[in-house]
Amino acid sequence: MIFSKRINKFRIKTKVISIGILYFLFSTVFISCSDGHIKLTTNGTTAYEIVYIGKTSESAYQSAAILKKYIDKIAGTDIGLVGEGSQSTKGNKVYVGAINELTLAPHEVNIQLKDKNIFISGGSDNALQNAVYIFIEDYLGVKWFSPTVEKIPSQNSILIPNTLSFNYKPEITTRTVHSRLFYENDEFADKLKVTTEAFPTYVSDARVHTFHKFIPEEKFFKEHAEYFALRENKRLPTQLCLTNSDVYNIVKDSVASLFQKNPLAKVISVSQDDNTQYCQCENCSKIDEEEGSPAGSLILFVNKIAENFPDKQISTLAYQHTRKPCKTKPRENVLITLCSIECDRSAPITEKCNDFTEDLIGWSKLTDNIRIWDYTTQFTNFLAPFPNMNTLQPNVQLFRDNNAKWVFEQHSNNPSELFELRSYITAKLLWNPDLDIDSLITEFTDGYYEEAGVYVKNYVDLIHAELKKHPDFFLFLYGDPSQAFDSYLNPELLEIYKEYFDAAEKAVATKSEVLKRVKEARLSTDYAILEAAKQNLNSQLSLVFQENPSSANVFIKEKLEDFYKTCKAADINLMNEMGFTVEEYYNSYKKTIEVAIKPNIAKGKKVTLLTKPKKYANENPQVLTDGALGGNNFYANWLGFEGNHLEAVIDLDSIQTISSISTAFLQVTNHVVFYPLNVSYYYSNDNKIFEKLGVLVNDEPLSKTSKINDIKYFEFTFPKVAARYIKIKAENMNTAPYWHHAAGLPSWVFADEIMVE
CATH class of the missing domain: 2.60.120.260 (Galactose-binding domain-like)
Structure with missing residues (x-):
């Protein structure tokens, strides 16, 4: 019997139910077990087989194979995997693939149970894979916390509720978390439904801050200073003069050449360099004044470039001086990348960064093509405590509610404070911004740190609560722990945080792998202690013994050694975005101790x-x-x-x-x-x-x-x-x-x- 005849036996009625987000439920008549469940497996055996269906059978097969792997791992079965049209050996089926009778949007997922048969479908190959992972996680109980840590329940019988009917269409359709956990582990990225690279579909050599790449100072400035920004009657190679016709022609030709070299690329960035020294010549200034923002000359320039490439997308920045929207609408093939770099991270953007909120709303009225570039870590101190986790959800919700279909959360890429936890919850929120953040953090800490999880969660809760007691504190992306030594990192709190992690280590002392995770989690507290010691905050937080200033504090020396060894064991090599290494920090700190005892x-x-x-x-x-x-x-x-x-x-x-x-x-x-x-x-x-x-x-x-x-x-x-x-x-x-x-x-x-x- 072919699939289309089988599916036509059922009548699908659709209704919308709101549970924080939109789910589409399909009401059907089910044949179920008396306890409200069907049994996918029973005592290590199964009456089911997996059938991959649809035109894209290769993709359906790959997704079906993923499902088989986890069912077998959970229940100890060897569930059959066959293609549509194969001779059936089982009475019940799990269908994986495109259901002809369902018209799904490209990112939409659908899971249904009908007459004990399970149908898993998606509006595209990627959506189908997402649907399979949703089924594995939400209905089979598997959790993926990092590329190397997954929790798979072991149970002979897998029960599926006979009310199963799930439909979801994510509103943020391109989800990126700037973390090497995802970039270096494609399968883990797929499980958490985020991209495997920072700039998918971009020309690799032109992803952001490209003005200097199109017209490099070394090549052009000496003979053609007029191509560059006029600042106080002096040309400087900080930005381009966007009203110079030669600049337009050079950039246009460069874009054409890059697209020719990268035929599969869909997006290229034509965007300002990373400074606010934009051109103030008469022509550029006149446009910016008329447009009400320095974004005016930029958008007019980018629109003109985009006219030449109607089948491609030209990305540009709404960043710093160009963040305020202008009057001119971007062309349909222009992607506005709106950046929140200035914002205070101690509270949601809507509370402490009103200007950004207004700019986002303004751009959302001009275009549907908005890519958010948000920031989630302290770039000057990757390993410093940075209590901003309670802002992640409301910020993602703000982006979603204002037309942002593409969100790039710039984490550190390299390991930072509670790196795995941050990567996990950020990815989860991009998929579903309405998840309960506290439950999400607890789910991770309990799963990843096991018996130590309660102490790590206590640390997370306390440091966020302590920051909240200081509403005037500006939690800056380019800040430093020293700014908080009289607030959420004061000596008394540092001692409490230390005690939490001491207890966490004790709780998993016999589990070497979990203990290693806890040691990595405490790096931020240890780093804050090391930095506090430079300030001589008290007898313990001091580089020298107060009663003997010519002797180094043994506690701090041991803390430095533990910090260094933990970083090395975890392949943590960078302290900040400027390339300052752990090795350099370690040696610099030893030099600091030498100076202190002199x-x-x-x-x-x-x-x-x-x-x-x-x-x-x-x-x-x-x-x-x-x-x-x-x-x-x-x-x-x-x-x-x-x-x-x-x-x-x-x-x-x-x-x-x-x-x-x-x-x-x-x-x-x-x-x-x-x-x-x-x-x-x-x-x-x-x-x-x-x-x-x-x-x-x-x-x-x-x-x-x-x-x-x-x-x-x-x-x-x-x-x-x-x-x-x-x-x-x-x-x-x-x-x-x-x-x-x-x-x-x-x-x-x-x-x-x-x-x-």
Whole structure:
């Protein structure tokens, strides 16, 4: 009997029921067991066979084979797998494939039970696979927590409710979680229904921030400065001049060439570079003023490019200066990628980022082609505690409710705080934004950490509750743990978090694999403890023993070693997006301990600034001699000078014999923080006449290949002199070089502890 005759025996009636999301249920007459279930397997045997059907039989077969694998694993069966039209050996069937009588949208899934037969279908090959995984997870009880951790129940009898009737069409149709768990494990990505790459269907060489790729500064700027942005009457290669006809022709030809080289690609990015230094020439400015946003000149330019490629999609950014919508509608083949980088992550976007919400609503009125680029981790400190999990669901719901069919959640890609948990719940919410987030977190912590799960959940709950007690705290993507040492990371709470993870380790002490997961989960707490110790918050959170400052704190040294070993065992190699490695952090921290135990006659001494700092460390000059040492982020105990030099005098209280001076400086090149050009040291006994001790020229001058994130000690030794006053001068570059994305803007110098011996 062919499938179409079989399915015609049943009459399908459709009605809509709202349970948070839209489900379509089909009412039918069922033949069922008296207990309200049918038995898919009984005592390790089965009266069923799996039949793959439909025109795309290869895809249906693959999905059916997945189903067979899990049924056999659960029940110990060897359920049959046959194609449609094969001679039947069983009376009951599980049909996997396209049901002709059901018209499903491309992303729609449908699961039905009729007369003890189960029908699993989808509107496309991918949707069919999703439907199979839904059946395995929701009706067979399988859970996938990571590429290597899945929970498969073992039971001789599999019961399926005789009321089974499920239909779902996800409103977010392209779902991406920027996590290597998915990019490196296609099968795991399929199970959680997210993409296996960050930019599916894009031209690989042109995915984002492409202006400099189409018209590189190295090739064009010298002879054609007019192609680039005009800023304060000066051309800079920061962005393109979008009203220059030659720029249009070059970009158009470049796009055509890339599509020709990548014929299977459907999308290319024509988008601004990663800075706000857009063109302010007369023509560009006139358009932007008329359009009410710098997005105006961009959309007009991109629309013009898109006209040439009607069968392709041109992606562009609504990001920073172009985030506010303009008046001109994007063409139908233009994809607007709207970015939420500025938002406070301590609460939902609708509560603390009203401007973004308004911009999203504005773009949704102009176009149905919106791709959200959202952010879910702290990029300056991947492994730092970042209590934003309670914002994930309302943010995804906001995107869904405003026409976003494509959502890219930029996680760290590389491991970060509670990496597996974050990857899991984000993927789940993209599929169904109305899931209960607390139940979702509990499901994961209980499944992944087993007996330790309750303690990990306690940590998650407490740190989020503590953040909520500080409604004015700005949880920033580029922040630092040091900002929270008086709130959700204060010493008392760090001790409680530590105790939770100590208990978690004890609970699974005999389970080596689970214990390894717990050790990875506690990395964020341990990292916060290590960073807190640099600030000398109390006797335990200190780099040295307070009663013996020349000895390193054994607790912190052991914590550093445990942190390093856990990272290495887990193949965790990066501390932040700037490429600062765990190895570098480990070695840098050991150097910090060495500095901390050195004698320093300048410690606690009065500092007088002769130039003015800005914003950071409360602009307090005593930061330079307070004994607390800065980390690899400018929020952590660094005194900053923007566009001006550092000049400071330290009063040693009395004349003392000295022979060495050292000052630490920070470099974060993507945030316009550079080492000083040189550092000069002077001494005096009357604070009026200063003798020059010497000058240290930076032996690592800034270049395009400079290390993005690092700390450098400008240490100078000299023959002993008697001195009371020490002067330090650090020469700022003043402005970023012309080739830097912040060209023309003031550059920063950040200094920390001044050491005098």
